[in-house]
Amino acid sequence: AQSVTQLDSQVPVFEEAPVELRCNYSSSVSVYLFWYVQYPNQGLQLLLKYLSGSTLVKGINGFEAEFNKSQTSFHLRKPSVHISDTAEYFCAIGGGADGLTFGKGTHLIIQP
Amino acid sequence: IAGITQAPTSQILAAGRRMTLRCTQDMRHNAMYWYRQDLGLGLRLIHYSNTAGTTGKGEVPDGYSVSRANTDDFPLTLASAVPSQTSVYFCASSAAGGRGEQYFGPGTRLTVT
Numbered sequence: 465a466q467s468v469t470q471l472d473s474q475v476p477v478f479e480e481a482p483v484e485l486r487c488n489y490s491s492s493v494s495v496y497l498f499w500y501v502q503y504p505n506q507g508l509q510l511l512l513k514y515l516s517g518s519t520l521v522k523g524i525n526g527f528e529a530e531f532n533k534s535q536t537s538f539h540l541r542k543p544s545v546h547i548s549d550t551a552e553y554f555c556a557i558g559g560g561a562d563g564l565t566f567g568k569g570t571h572l573i574i575q576p
Numbered sequence: 577i578a579g580i581t582q583a584p585t586s587q588i589l590a591a592g593r594r595m596t597l598r599c600t601q602d603m604r605h606n607a608m609y610w611y612r613q614d615l616g617l618g619l620r621l622i623h624y625s626n627t628a629g630t631t632g633k634g635e636v637p638d639g640y641s642v643s644r645a646n647t648d649d650f651p652l653t654l655a656s657a658v659p660s661q662t663s664v665y666f667c668a669s670s671a672a673g674g675r676g677e678q679y680f681g682p683g684t685r686l687t688v689t
Contacts, residue, residue: 473616494675496675496676498677500680506682506683507666507680507681507682507683508619508666508668508678508680509680510677510678510679513677515675554618554619558675558676559675561626561632562621562624562632562634563607563609563621563624563668563670563678564678565621566611566618566619566620567618568616568617568618569618
C-alpha cells in the first residue's frame with residue numbers, strides 16, 4: 465500500500481520570499497513521485513517528477529524538489545515566490561497498478 | 577492537440593437521476609482514471625482502466641460505474657445520483673500507468689440536489 469502525507473494544508477508566504485511545501489510518503493514498491501499544481505477552476509498540471517537518477521529534480525516555474533529516501537520525503541521548494549504562484553499543490557506517488565495516490569493538497573497563499 | 581476533454585463542464589442534477597460524464601483523450605494512452613475532488617480530501621480515485629476492455633475499482637467506487645470500449649473514451653456513470661456525489665470530477669490518462677505522469681482534463685463540476 466502507498467500513501468502520501470502533505471503536512472501543511474495551508475502555507476502563507478510573502479511575495480519574493482522562499483517557500484517549502486512538505487511531502488512525506490510511504491511505499492512498499494518502487495517509488496515514483498510527482499508534484500502537481502492546480503490553479504483556481506482548472507485541472508491539475510505537472511510541476512515535476514522523480515522517476516530515478518538525480519535526487520534533485522527541477523520543474524517548471526522555478527520549482528524544484530529533492531527526493532530523500534532515508535526520510536521518505538519529497539519536499540517542493542522555490543527560492544522566490546510570486547503572486548502568480550498562488551494555487552493548490554498536490555504531491556503524488558506512483559508505482560502501483562492503479563495509478564497515482566495523491567496527498568490532500570497544500571494551499572499556497574502569497575501575501576503582497 | 578486537445579489532450580483530454582470532459583463533458584459537460586458543469587451540471588445540476590436531481591437526486592435519483594442517471595448521469596454519464598464523458599471523457600475522451602487523443603494521446604493514445606493506455607491507462608485512464610476518474611477522480612473526484614472534494615475540499616480538504618484531495619483527489620480520490622473512483623475507477624481506473626489500464627487498457628481498453630479492462631477496468632478496476634479505486635478508493636471510492638460505490639455508486640459509480642465505468643466502461644472502456646476503446647482506447648480513447650472512458651465514460652463515468654452515476655446510476656442513481658445522491659447528494660454526496662456532489663463534487664468536481666477529473667478524468668486523467670497516462671502512457672505508463674503507475675510509473676508515469678498523468679494528464680488531466682479540465683474537470684466536470686456536478687451538483688446533485
